[in-house]
Amino acid sequence: MIEYRLKGPVSQERQRIRLMASLRENRFPQAILIDGPVGIGKKALAIEIAKALQCSDPNMRPCGHCFGCKMAADAGVTDNWVVPMESKEAHAKSADDVSAGSSAKTVQDFKQAYIEEIFKNPYRIDIFDAGAEISVGLVRSMISAFALKGDRVRVVIVAEADRMNDSASNAFLKTLEEVPPNTYFILTTSSREKMLQTIRSRCLALHLLPLSDDEVRSETLRMLGEDADADDVTDDIVGLSVGSPGKALYYVENGKKWCELAAAFVKKSLLADYYDLFQDLAEAGMEEAADANRFLEVLSFLLSDLMRSRSGARLRIPATTALVNIDAFPRIDHSALELALNTVQETMSRVASRRTAPPMLLQSLAIKLFEGYK
Ligand SMILES: [Zn+2]
Known part of the structure; x- marks a missing residue:
């Protein structure tokens, strides 16, 4: 049987034990919403789960060195994330529209910079500007990336999911209504009440506790x-x-x-x-x-x-x-x-x-x- 070991602070061990049990028993929900106060490590836990789900080690997951683990720890794999962005960043051209050799920053460049910050220090509470939001364009580009995927397990982390605006929430809700096979969504939020009830009800709720x-x-x-x-x-x-x-x-x-x-x-x-x-x-x-x-x-x-x-x-x-x-x-x-x-x-x-x-x-x-x- 495959062993799962999610790392994290002792104060949050009970929540991790629950998650590890559902991973082991192969009944991990396709969408979960991790909520709790700001700066307690919700994104860090999301990354651990993403590694465990994508890991292909036959004995111990996440192993940290297989292809799936490496993908989950690579800020360059921007399709695995939805993050809030400032309007001008979200509207920058995509890499497909920028000619080779151009020094223009693409939407993926901006996104990668945010993901790098998260990997560097997932506890930080000031990565995103107060005005940054998750626009419908950002949700759509994540959805269209599904078309390119093969058979492998794929995990998408939606960071600070309460920052989805109305049209982004509606587009995301449609995706949640029919989650593609082998795909998992992990949402994090410190303001659950700001999210659509219909999105919340489609996700397993995981309340993460503050640390000692x-x-x-x-x-x-x-x-x-x-x-x-x-x-x-x-x-x-x-x-x-x-x-x-x-x-x-x-x-x-x-x-x-x-x-x-x-x-x-x-x-x-x-x-x-x-x-x-x-x-x-x-x-x-x-x-x-x-x-x-x-x-x-x-x-x-x-x-x-x-x-x-x-x-x-x-x-x-x-x-x-x-x-x-x-x-x-x-x-x-x-x-x-x-x-x-x-x-x-x-x-x-x-x-x-x-x-x-x-x-x-x-x-x-x-x-x-x-x-x-x-
Ligand atoms: Zn692995």
Whole structure:
């Protein structure tokens, strides 16, 4: 009997055991949807499954060196992927339309560059631009590539499948209704709710779990490479990441800035030192909704920690929480903090609605934050 061994973090072993059992028993579903929070390794698992399905080793799959395994690990085999792209990239000419010797970048070149990034570090949360989407053209070119395939098993990974626009979703749904033999689709998403219900219902759902704090630390250090120092991944970074090495990598780069700004935001808002605070916000550059929301997320963590510190519970971002020195503000009790947290969450949804510019929303948040308690 063929043994299957999918590699991955211990925290996700139960999900892998389920997958390995269905591979062994030859009842692997033709379409699965891996969902879970951003940056926890959904694409990494998809690649492992693709190798296992395409592998032809008689004993142990994936073996890592047969033709099928190599194809699954080759960023140049762009037909095996559907990835979100920016409009100008998705509309670039295909390799068939560009004459030999031309230096023009083709849609396949752009796609290959994205796939290379995924292989380099599948945890990364910033590979695709906020505006990138999966257009119907990208789905159609994947479908037409089926016509060229031989008998071999083929796996298509649809990364961040929630980014399919309406016409792409409908085209993809048609493919799912009649999946060609020997073909498997692996979709990944961190926003299941944004996908067509009809697509979701045709895929086996696999909920991937976040990693433990220890695993986040070790995976993040591994991704950072040899030059990394254990001190680069602080307790606050692990705390902010909530089980996601992808987020931890982001916070290694930007966490200090967000944490210091969040502490200053709380303190200066308490002291009604708005002039200074607005200057800090202007310097941080909060025009982008994504940046503003990431900052607000850090601010929510800080407020929750301030509540925990009052009850003596374990803190998620201890160093940042200490910066505020909440004991200097005895009037700020549990209900004041709870109210503040609600106000922050309200601001997050207003940022998401995009009706008002983020800098304006943050300024009015600063004024409202501890209203009645200052
Ligand atoms: Zn193999």
